[in-house]
Amino acid sequence: MDEHVARASGANDAGPAPGVRTRDAMSRIMPAFALFVGIVVVWEAASRIFKLPAFVLPPPSAIVGVLVARQRDLGYAAWITAQEIVSGFLLSGVAGAAVALIIARFATFGRALYPLVVLFQNVPKVALAPLFILWFGFDLAPKVVLIVVIAFFPVAINMLVGLQTVDANLIALMRSVGATRNEILWRIQIPNSLPYLMAGLKVAITLAVIGAIVGEFAGAQAGLGYMIQFASTQMQTSLVFAALVEVSVLGMLFYYAIEWIERRYIDWMPHAA
Amino acid sequence: MNAPPHILARGVCVDFTVAGRVTRVLNDVSLSVPKGGFVSLIGPSGCGKSTLLKVLAGLLPPTAGDVSVAGVTPIEAVRQRRIGIVFQEATLLPWKNALDNVALLMEVAHAGRGNDEIRGRASDMLRLVGLERAAEKRPAQLSGGMRQRVSIARALALDPEVLMMDEPFGALDAITREEMSDFLLGIWERTKKTIVLVTHSIDEAAFLSREVHVMASNPARIIEALPIGLPYPRNEESYAAPEFARATARLRRLLKEGHRQAIAA
Numbered sequence: 001m002d003e004h005v006a007r008a009s010g011a012n013d014a015g016p017a018p019g020v021r022t023r024d025a026m027s028r029i030m031p032a033f034a035l036f037v038g039i040v041v042v043w044e045a046a047s048r049i050f051k052l053p054a055f056v057l058p059p060p061s062a063i064v065g066v067l068v069a070r071q072r073d074l075g076y077a078a079w080i081t082a083q084e085i086v087s088g089f090l091l092s093g094v095a096g097a098a099v100a101l102i103i104a105r106f107a108t109f110g111r112a113l114y115p116l117v118v119l120f121q122n123v124p125k126v127a128l129a130p131l132f133i134l135w136f137g138f139d140l141a142p143k144v145v146l147i148v149v150i151a152f153f154p155v156a157i158n159m160l161v162g163l164q165t166v167d168a169n170l171i172a173l174m175r176s177v178g179a180t181r182n183e184i185l186w187r188i189q190i191p192n193s194l195p196y197l198m199a200g201l202k203v204a205i206t207l208a209v210i211g212a213i214v215g216e217f218a219g220a221q222a223g224l225g226y227m228i229q230f231a232s233t234q235m236q237t238s239l240v241f242a243a244l245v246e247v248s249v250l251g252m253l254f255y256y257a258i259e260w261i262e263r264r265y266i267d268w269m270p271h272a273a
Numbered sequence: 274m275n276a277p278p279h280i281l282a283r284g285v286c287v288d289f290t291v292a293g294r295v296t297r298v299l300n301d302v303s304l305s306v307p308k309g310g311f312v313s314l315i316g317p318s319g320c321g322k323s324t325l326l327k328v329l330a331g332l333l334p335p336t337a338g339d340v341s342v343a344g345v346t347p348i349e350a351v352r353q354r355r356i357g358i359v360f361q362e363a364t365l366l367p368w369k370n371a372l373d374n375v376a377l378l379m380e381v382a383h384a385g386r387g388n389d390e391i392r393g394r395a396s397d398m399l400r401l402v403g404l405e406r407a408a409e410k411r412p413a414q415l416s417g418g419m420r421q422r423v424s425i426a427r428a429l430a431l432d433p434e435v436l437m438m439d440e441p442f443g444a445l446d447a448i449t450r451e452e453m454s455d456f457l458l459g460i461w462e463r464t465k466k467t468i469v470l471v472t473h474s475i476d477e478a479a480f481l482s483r484e485v486h487v488m489a490s491n492p493a494r495i496i497e498a499l500p501i502g503l504p505y506p507r508n509e510e511s512y513a514a515p516e517f518a519r520a521t522a523r524l525r526r527l528l529k530e531g532h533r534q535a536i537a538a
Contacts, residue, residue, distance in 0.1 A: 170364040172332055176351045177382040177431065187377070191368050268367040268411060 088147025096155025104163040129218035143215035151204040158200030162193025278305035285338035300492035313478035321493030357428030363420035398426040489531025
């Protein structure tokens, strides 16, 4: 809430000077950055002092070396995996929002659909990966399907909460002036649900990364997950870590892209710190 | 007082059924409010004053009894946009600025009218409640009192004859409350609306109203309709007037008696 109030007054006072804002951002990421550097230094030192074999735990310097030396292979694998993540994520968003809208708008059908959605949520979907490979082949399609079945649920549930937590008095006011259900949905429920939708999408993007990697484990010819599996059978542990670094960077990029969109366009809800 | 009543309720009862048990939340309530009147409903929590307001505002059908607002049923009066409602919470849309919040109900009710006409009316309403300079601000940038003013502007935008207010200042601090009381009297004097106000506050009821209906619970009913003889316009001096002291003392006694009976029952 504090941040929201600060933002709100910032809009009045034309905001702090750019220099101040940069310094603020710096002081906010400094602790995380320092901790990260610390961990890397300890890791590097430990692997040198205890002379750990590189195929068990390679030192960060070796991982960086592989990141540079194999950047073409890694870049291509990341490109493949990124396509899976983005298309799976977008479809999850569409499917999740559609399920939420259907349940909220059509009460009877919603009562039929909701328990089935929850039931389906309790199937361990990772176990479906081999089936999807069998049905949809080794390329993009089975990964996208796997991501959607894993990631649509948090989108649907969050958006549904947003559609349903509308002030009853406000609905009464809208009804009193003759608003139809569709008008109430468009003017009130959907805008009200957008912050909740964004929260669901942030969960969905992390699940989409997991889905893409698991999907590649189950059967693939390219991608970072495929590379991790292939490299580990070859005892190329540095390459495994290099691929892991790229997966993490991809995941973070997507996550913060969504957060940026949220801050840019949905500025009426307080943001989590 | 010889004009036909603007709001008339006779023998109104409301029963709620919770888990198969029928509870009477309003028992045989009658009241009448003349056109342009200012009436408060006061009573302890759970005495059914908000329920009575909902019945008068057409939000809740009574189990028994007759209600008319401007000669028609409350539901018909709502349909004819004769009733404006203000709740304890301002219930504004956080993503819309003050002007767009005021325009919201008009956009639905007057779908045929042009955007300029609706905006024009909305900004007139903001001027009426003294918020013309806050038109572009979102609810989060407004104080509690300002938000409630926006909510009142939204209700007035449809030009209702009656304003039904359910503890509109209940969530505000004491000083803002008094400011809002002055503000509401000003609005009432300028617009000549009929106002029904639900409140917890004895001073607020006595300061604002022409008549205060005191309610008691178990069973929920009106125990007395007390006319307040203070002349309008009322201001800070009114709080010191002997008539104000007499009225608030009487209200306190009635509320305590109602409370004792409720405990004894």
